[in-house]
Amino acid sequence: MFILLVEDDEVIADAICTYLAHQGLAVEHVMSLEAATTYIESSHFDLCILDLNLPDGNGIDWLCSLRSKRFSLPVLILTASDTIDDKITGLKKGADDYLVKPFDLRELQARLLSLKRRSSDRLSNTIHHGMLQYDLEQHKALLNGVLISLSRNEDLLLQTFLNNPQRVLTQNQLKNVLYGVCDDVASNALNVHIFNLRKKLGTQAIETIRGLGFRLGKIETKPS
Amino acid sequence: MFILLVEDDEVIADAICTYLAHQGLAVEHVMSLEAATTYIESSHFDLCILDLNLPDGNGIDWLCSLRSKRFSLPVLILTASDTIDDKITGLKKGADDYLVKPFDLRELQARLLSLKRRSSDRLSNTIHHGMLQYDLEQHKALLNGVLISLSRNEDLLLQTFLNNPQRVLTQNQLKNVLYGVCDDVASNALNVHIFNLRKKLGTQAIETIRGLGFRLGKIETKPS
DNA sequence: ATTTCATCTTAATATTGGCTTAATTAAGTC
DNA sequence: GACTTAATTAAGCCAATATTAAGATGAAAT
Structure with a gap:
């Protein structure tokens, strides 16, 4: 599993990298949003761990633009602040989970795994059920290939x-x-x-x- | 997501219902433990929000009996008292999270979401008895693999x-x-x-x- | 503003399936 | 054998749901 870690604090980043690598996960570490963008656009990752306080911008904004560019990879947010607002905003803006620093590395791993599990289920935006095909994004239902109009x-x-x-x-x-x-x-x-x-x-x-x-x-x- | 709210204070309950419903969650509200039992046993819920001070008994005891009946749904406890003992007891008796009144509705929502996430990994609860397999969630009884329809x-x-x-x-x-x-x-x-x-x-x-x-x-x- | 169209709701009626009743038979108990 | 409790049937009843059609709402187009 390939993980992109966006974190500017070297101490924390090292700890995470070492631990996750030890658990058999491939972690790529970048220290700025700009670098993160480059990596995301030129390579494949299964998950992203995103710190919110970064030198070249706000993590939330970056996440927004990521989503608007239709990147759907699961993102776990790391936040130092324990304020409710941050969590809420993060989750609403497209994060899939969050973790408040300081955290237990084992918890991080557990959450990453469950995140992966969840995301692999809904990779496709369409649900199939029998002869029905339903597109969650477009709210379109195809029965036997034929569009059904629904109120x-x-x-x-x-x-x-x-x-x-x-x-x-x-x-x-x-x-x-x-x-x-x-x-x-x-x-x-x-x-x-x-x-x-x-x-x-x-x-x-x-x-x-x-x-x-x-x-x-x-x-x-x-x-x- | 279906939520059972067990709370006898109408003001608080209304606030919670309105807010959560507005966020796209389906809330069912009951005002007594007895009603809660009925609902739990006859329908499916993803989460339960449980107030501890209720007219017809103690929430903790109810939670215990719920667990002894093998209901595994995640329960978030609402408690007026801020004493540590209460939290500990609650958590030990099978609660999954707690919140002290008064609380921020947004924090409630955030906790519910994370609770749901954590619990979604759990196994489905089916009871086996001889050749019978009974699924509490689906209300499905399989005898020797064959579906039995029950009134x-x-x-x-x-x-x-x-x-x-x-x-x-x-x-x-x-x-x-x-x-x-x-x-x-x-x-x-x-x-x-x-x-x-x-x-x-x-x-x-x-x-x-x-x-x-x-x-x-x-x-x-x-x-x- | 007015028309048009689709959808939502109301309301009235039909239907179904399950619940209870009640009467009868069977099985324990003394 | 007399008495009590439970099992078995079948019939009628009633509440939950299905079905229709008509009226209300509301948004888009003219």
């Missing part, structure tokens, strides 16, 4: 189902997805949406578990 | 039996599982459900201890 709520529901295959989702859970906090409204709008989804994806696409909720089912060639 | 009440009963193997459960206890605590008992509905369960799982699946109640028995290849 906003249908889209939300389908996403939720695809993100929780095998799982029984209660009506309240699904209502929360659509309407935010559930005022526990007695409305069957949800049922109508499910009905419409079934018309588009086939009757078996959504199973009902009476008294419990709904679950994603089989999506096959033909809406019957 | 809501059958599902509840089976769960209860699997969570209390070896133990004799009185009819009243089982009725409480289905109908909550109430002592009107002139109905044999429970017997009918047990009869139907036996039809699906085999005659020996549930033993009758005459005059006392029922106990989980052997579940073998074929319903005879």
Whole structure:
């Protein structure tokens, strides 16, 4: 596994490099954002460890521009400050995890590994389920290669189902997805949406578990 | 992501619900441990936010019983007291993180996300009993590899039996599982459900201890 | 502003499946 | 044998969900 470490503090960087190398990971160490950019654009890395305080700029901004250039590699942020704002901003701006200095090297390793695991799952932006192909970025659903047009709520529901295959989702859970906090409204709008989804994806696409909720089912060639 | 919020203070609960829902998380709010138990046992949640001071009991005790019932969902404890002892006890008893009131909603969110991350590595919780494989999350029962469809009440009963193997459960206890605590008992509905369960799982699946109640028995290849 | 169009919600009705009831049979207990 | 408890059936009921269609909303286009 190839890791890019962006860190200007030599002591910390050395510690990380030594430890990770010892664990069988290939670490490339750079000390500025400029160098980081060069490396990222000219070579392949599985992960990036990013310190936020760097001589030639702010790590968050760099991360933003990285994302805007469609680099999707997982980034773990190192931050000295324990302020909430930093964490929040970091996570929202496209970081995948963060670690507050000082930290335990073993924890760093654990997080890197879990990061890798997670990211290798969602490398592709499309989810496949039976004959359905769903593009998370473009919100496009292809059934048997044919584009299915979905309304906003249908889209939300389908996403939720695809993100929780095998799982029984209660009506309240699904209502929360659509309407935010559930005022526990007695409305069957949800049922109508499910009905419409079934018309588009086939009757078996959504199973009902009476008294419990709904679950994603089989999506096959033909809406019957 | 589905979150169960157990909190009896409406003001705090509302704030949390509104904020988290706004962040795209599905929050289910209950105000008592009893309700929490019902929800946990009948639906899926990724996380639980647990206040410790509740009208119908102590949160720590509830957490203990939850763990003893093999529910492994990550729990974040909310505590008013800032005493170290409380935190320690909480963490030792199976909590995964804690937050002291008053807290910043953004910090709550950050902690929830990291909690989810850490826990996503865990194994799925399935109970094995003889030839039966029961998945608590999916509410799926496989007998000899074949899916058995269970009604809501059958599902509840089976769960209860699997969570209390070896133990004799009185009819009243089982009725409480289905109908909550109430002592009107002139109905044999429970017997009918047990009869139907036996039809699906085999005659020996549930033993009758005459005059006392029922106990989980052997579940073998074929319903005879 | 007004029209147009799609979607969302409401509401009314149909349907289904599971729950309970109740009556009967079987199995223990004294 | 009389009594108690549990098992077994089948019928009716009811709540959860499905289905429709009509009205409400809201955004884009003219």
